[in-house]
Amino acid sequence: MKQKTLIYSLIAYAVVLPYFARLPRGINWALQYIPIGMFGNLATELLFSIFAVIFFGFVSAISAIPMIHCLLRRKSMPLTFLISFTTTTALLVYFHHDYDLAADAQAAVGLVFIPICTAVIVAATSLLSGVVELYARKRLKANCRLHGGPCPPP
Numbered sequence: 001m002k003q004k005t006l007i008y009s010l011i012a013y014a015v016v017l018p019y020f021a022r023l024p025r026g027i028n029w030a031l032q033y034i035p036i037g038m039f040g041n042l043a044t045e046l047l048f049s050i051f052a053v054i055f056f057g058f059v060s061a062i063s064a065i066p067m068i069h070c071l072l073r074r075k076s077m078p079l080t081f082l083i084s085f086t087t088t089t090a091l092l093v094y095f096h097h098d099y100d101l102a103a104d105a106q107a108a109v110g111l112v113f114i115p116i117c118t119a120v121i122v123a124a125t126s127l128l129s130g131v132v133e134l135y136a137r138k139r140l141k142a143n144c145r146l147h148g149g150p151c152p153p154p
Contacts, residue, residue, distance in 0.1 A: 007068050014064035014115075015057045017089065018096040025097070032101050033111070056111060063088055063115040066122040070130075077133050084126040091118045 022030040033056060034049050067084050074081040095114045101107045 003072075006071055010067050010071060011061045011064045014067070014088065014092065015060045017092045018060060018114075021093040021096040059112050060115050063092060063118040063122070065119055066126050069123075070126050073130075077130055079133050080126055080130040083129045084122050087122050087125050088118060091121060 019030050019033060022033070034052060067081075067088050070077070070081040070084040092114075095118065099107070099110060099114070101111075
């Protein structure tokens with residue numbers, strides 16, 4: 001139960017973070033991700049904004065996949081989870097802070113590619129830091145057995 005709550009909270013974090021990353025530039029900049037005022041009809045705008053938020057939520061959840069994988073292994077590799085969480089946060093804030101949807105007609109395509117690129121970069125850094133952390137733990141255990149000192153917990 002607790003693990004599911006953590007997974008859902010990481011997904012929610014990855015979905016909401018792009019909106020919060022845009023807030024320092026103003027509420028109009030943050031509302032640029034919601035299609036309001038494009039159609040002129042209130043019912044049509046509400047319908048399209050619901051679908052846009054749902055689609056953006058599903059696509060944004062892609063960037064949480066490497067964090068969830070590291071979360072499942074956080075007992076054995078806490079540093080790797082911390083690195084993946086920090087990298088995901090930094091990349092999402094960096095990519096979404098200055099991304100202008102009004103700059104080009106095809107700019108909305110970037111909303112699909114930003115989470116995918118973030119997931120790939122975070123997966124690569126998590127893999128690298130996971131290998132380094134496992135190797136360091138293995139060397140520490142071997143060194144502690146060799147010298148007879150107190151061993152760290154697994």
